[in-house]
Amino acid sequence: MIIHSAQFIGSFPSNHKMPKANKPEFAFIGRSNVGKSSLINMLTNRTKLAKTSSTPGKTQMINQFIINEEWHIIDLPGYGFAKLSKKHRESLKKMIANYLKERESLITTFVLLDARHSLQKVDEDFLIWLGQTGLPFSIVLTKTDKLKQQDLSKQIKHFNATLSEYWDPLPPFFSSSALRKRGQNEILAYINSLIKG
Ligand code: GTP
Numbered sequence: 372m373i374i375h376s377a378q379f380i381g382s383f384p385s386n387h388k389m390p391k392a393n394k395p396e397f398a399f400i401g402r403s404n405v406g407k408s409s410l411i412n413m414l415t416n417r418t419k420l421a422k423t424s425s426t427p428g429k430t431q432m433i434n435q436f437i438i439n440e441e442w443h444i445i446d447l448p449g450y451g452f453a454k455l456s457k458k459h460r461e462s463l464k465k466m467i468a469n470y471l472k473e474r475e476s477l478i479t480t481f482v483l484l485d486a487r488h489s490l491q492k493v494d495e496d497f498l499i500w501l502g503q504t505g506l507p508f509s510i511v512l513t514k515t516d517k518l519k520q521q522d523l524s525k526q527i528k529h530f531n532a533t534l535s536e537y538w539d540p541l542p543p544f545f546s547s548s549a550l551r552k553r554g555q556n557e558i559l560a561y562i563n564s565l566i567k568g
């Protein structure tokens with residue numbers, strides 16, 4: 372898929388405050404600082420479409436973008452950010468859960484996992500919750516440039532093995548690097564296949 376245009380629509384505190392759900396929507400979620408906003412920029416060939424930061428917790432709202440005037444990207448806040456107060460964390464969690472469960476135009480969600488680490492408890496909890504809702508999702512490993520090929524292969528095996536305990540067949544699985552532009556074609560082709568149905 373060629374990206375002709377990518378624009379920020381707005382930041383919203385809930386599904387109810389968002390514009391009517393009239394286009395296929397694809398959400399990106401994962402732990403704070405995993406690289407959601409960077410991946411969105413990489414996929415759309417933009418450097419500043421989604422705001423990135425080395426400080427975790429940058430994205431705190433439901434950020435909506437329109438791509439090729441045809442489909443939406445949603446940049447969600449990170450989950451499990453330890454430095455936020457419990458109350459704040461709970462309210463973000465509710466915002467995310469309500470959006471995912473209520474958004475009629477949501478086609479699928481990409482759950483991002485840092486390629487360098489093993490599956491964390493917050494990721495596992497979130498994935499299990501998502502599985503229970505019955506909503507479709509894919510896995511995207513991020514920051515693969517930080518690993519040697521051999522270590523990356525090991526990590527992919529680890530994720531496959533761990534996720535196989537819960538899912539059979541496994542959800543679609545992508546490797547990415549925002550820095551090296553890895554995974555762009557594969558993820559965009561997958562999105563395109565879902566839009567074209
Ligand atoms: P929150 O909005 O705070 O939840 O974070 P986020 O998941 O949107 O992460 P963001 O894209 O802001 O990236 C966090 C940090 O990781 C930034 O310093 C990025 O430059 C860095 N980063 C993101 N993707 C990559 C990648 O593929 N490779 C490398 N080396 N660094 C990356």
Ligand code: MG
Pocket residue numbers: 407408409422423429430446
């Ligand atoms: Mg972000």
